[in-house]
Amino acid sequence: METKMPMVLDVISENIIKHGSPLALKGSEVASWAKELNLPVKGDLLFYTGGEYQMLPFIDSLVKTITHLDQGSKVFSMMMGARNILNKTGISPEKMYASVLAKDKDRYNSVCFKAAKVLKELGYEFCYSGSEELYSGALLYELGYLKDMKDYAKRVVEVIKKSGAKTIVCLSPHAAEVFKFVYPKLIEGFDFEICTYIDLVWERRDKLAKISSPESVVIHDSCRLARELNIHQELRDILESVGAEVKEAQMNREWTSCCGGPIKILFPELSHVIGGRRVNELKDSGSSHILTSCPYCLSALEGGRAKGDSAVIEDLIEFLYRGVKA
C-alpha cells in the first residue's frame, strides 16, 4: 500500500537522497567555513560536520513557513513544490529561505570553524571532505526512511573512503550515533572508528587554555550523547579543565530532558513549548549560561527561549573557542 506522508517529510527525505543535505544546501555553501583553513582532503582523522550546524538557520525558516501555513493546504504544497517538481529540481534554499538572517548564518557556520580551531590548538591533525561531504542521513533513519537510507549510506561511505581516514570525528551526536550503530548494519565492512568531538577534546583536556568566565554555566546533556553514547561526565571534566563553574539541572546526564528538537519539523509549536520548558529547567540550576553539544539542541533551545529572556545559549564549541582567542 502507498502512504502519503506530510509534505515536509517528503521534502526532507528527497533532499537528502538527491542533494546530500536535508535542506538541499549546496556543498560549496556548507563548506564555506573552511576556506581559510586549507584543510587537506586526505588524512587519518576525518573531520565530519555533516552540514548540520550550517543548516540550522535554514531549519528555522523552514519551520516558520510550516508554522504559518496549514501543512495540508494548497498554498503549503505550492511553497514546498509538488512532488514531481521536487524530483527534478529539489527545493531551492535560496528562494525558500530568503528570510534567513546573515548574522544567524554567520554564527552557525562559524561553529564548524571554531570546532576545527579548538582541535588544532590541541594538536590534532585532520582532513575534511569539503564541498563533497555528504550529510550522514541521520534523519532518514530517524524518520523511518530506512530502505532509502541503505542506498544513500553507500554514497556517504564512498566520500568518506576517499579521505583514506581510519577515524571519523563527528560534530553532531546524531551523526556519531548513525555511524556507530546503524551504518555497520547497512554496509558490510564499515569499520571506521567513530568518535565524537567531545571524545577528542576530553582526551587532551589538560592542554585546554583556561577560560575566564565570570558566571557559572549549566550543561544541557543531549539525549543522544547522554543516553545512546553514554557521554556526560566528559563534558563536566572538560569544563572543569577550563576552570568553569558548572551548575547542574535537576534532570541531567542520563535523565536529561529532551530539547524538543526531534519533532520541530512536524510539530513546531509543541517543540517550542518543550524547548522553553527545558530552558527553564536549566535556569533553575542557578545559571543562565546554557551549554549544549548538539546542533539540534542548540537550535531547539534557542527557539524555545522566551522572548526577552537574557539566558545565553551556546554550543560547547563556541564556549571553548573563547580559550583559543585568548
Next chain:
Amino acid sequence: MTDFRKDFVKYAKSLNEASEDKNIRTAISRAVSSYRNTVSETLERFPHTPALAEEVQEIKTRSMATLDTLLEQAMASVERNKGKAFYAKDHQAALEIALGIIGKGKTVVKGKSMLGEELHLREYLEENGNEVWETDLGEFILQLRKERPMHILSPSIHVPREQVAEVFTKFFKKEVPPDIAEEVKVVREFLREKYFTSDVGISGANVVAADTGAMVIIENEGNVRLATGAPPVHIVMVGVEKLVPTFQDAMKVAEVTWRYAQYGVPGYVNIVSGPSKTGDIEKVTTYGAHGPKEFYVIFVDNGRKEMAREEKFTQALHCLRCGGCMYECPVFQVTAGHFGHTYMGGIGTVWTAFVSGGMEKAAPLVYSCLRCGRCVERCPMSINVPAMIGELRERIVYGTYED
C-alpha cells in the same frame, strides 16, 4: 493509498491546544514531581526492587514465548475453580461474550481497566440496555463529564476540584462544595448503594497466575474490593499478556507493578480465583456464600498474540502499566492523554498500532514521539520504545503494515 496529511494537521492542533491548557499543565507538573518523589523514596525503602524488576523481565519474556500454553492452563485452572473461562479473539467477541453473560436491564459496577477503555465496554453495555457505573473515583468523574482518561492511573488528572464540584453539583442535584473530602464523600454514599444493589461487578486484573487461575488486582480506593465482592456475579476481563506461569511469579510482578505505579504499598491487593463458597453446613460445598456465586474470566487477545509473535514488538507486552514512562515523557508532560489513543505515550503508541486503533490512528502519534529515550531509563521492564517507534515509522513510510 493512505493519506496521512490531514490526520497530522488535526493531531498537531489537538496537541497545541492541550499544551496551552493550564489545567493539564498544573496537574501534570504536580503529578510528575509527586511521582518522582514517591518512587525514589520507596525504592530507597525497598532497595531490592530493581533486581526484582529484572527477574520480572525474565518472567515476562518466558511468558510471552509460551503464551498459548499459559492461556490453556489458566483457562483450565479457572474451570477447576468452578469459574467459567472464555477466550475472545477480538474486540467484538470480547464485548459479545460479556453481554451474553450480563444480558439486558442489569446494573453493573465496574473497576478501572484500560482494557475496558480499549473495548469501550461501558458504552457498549449501556447501548444494550444496562446501567453501568464506574467506581474508580477518577473514572466516575470522567463518566459524568463524558470524557476519556488522560492518564492510565490517574484518569482525571486534568480536572481540578472546582470542576469536580461543578459536575457533582449538577449530577447529585445538590450543592457540592469544591472541597476534596466532601467530593469523595458524596461519591462514596452514592456508589455504596450501587455495590449492594447491582447485578454484576466487572474488573480487570494486573496479573494472572496460570497454575492457580489467580487474578491479582491492585488498588487503593477499595472500590474493586466492593465491586468484585458485593454483586452476585463477578466478571474479570483481562488481556492475555497479563498471564504468568505461577502464583509466585504473579506476586513478583505485582510487587514490581505497585512499586513503580507509585503505590509504595498499595491499600489493597485482591486475589480472586473463583466464586465465593462455603462448606460449613454438613461439608456440602455451596456457592455464593458472601461473595459472588458466579465467576467468569474473559481472556482478551485483540492483537496481543500477533504482537507476541513479532520479535521487534513482543517486549511491548511486558508493560506493567505503571505509568512511569509517561511522567518522564516531555511530550506527555505538556499534552497528557492527547498524546495517545486509549493507550498513551510512546508505549501507548505501540499498543495503538497493534491493539487499539491500528496503524492509521497510530501514525501521527508515532511521529510525535521525540525518541529521546528517557522512558527506557524509567521503565522497570526496560522496554525499548524508541526502537519500536523507529520500526513503526519504517512501516508507515513504506506502507508495509496490515490494516
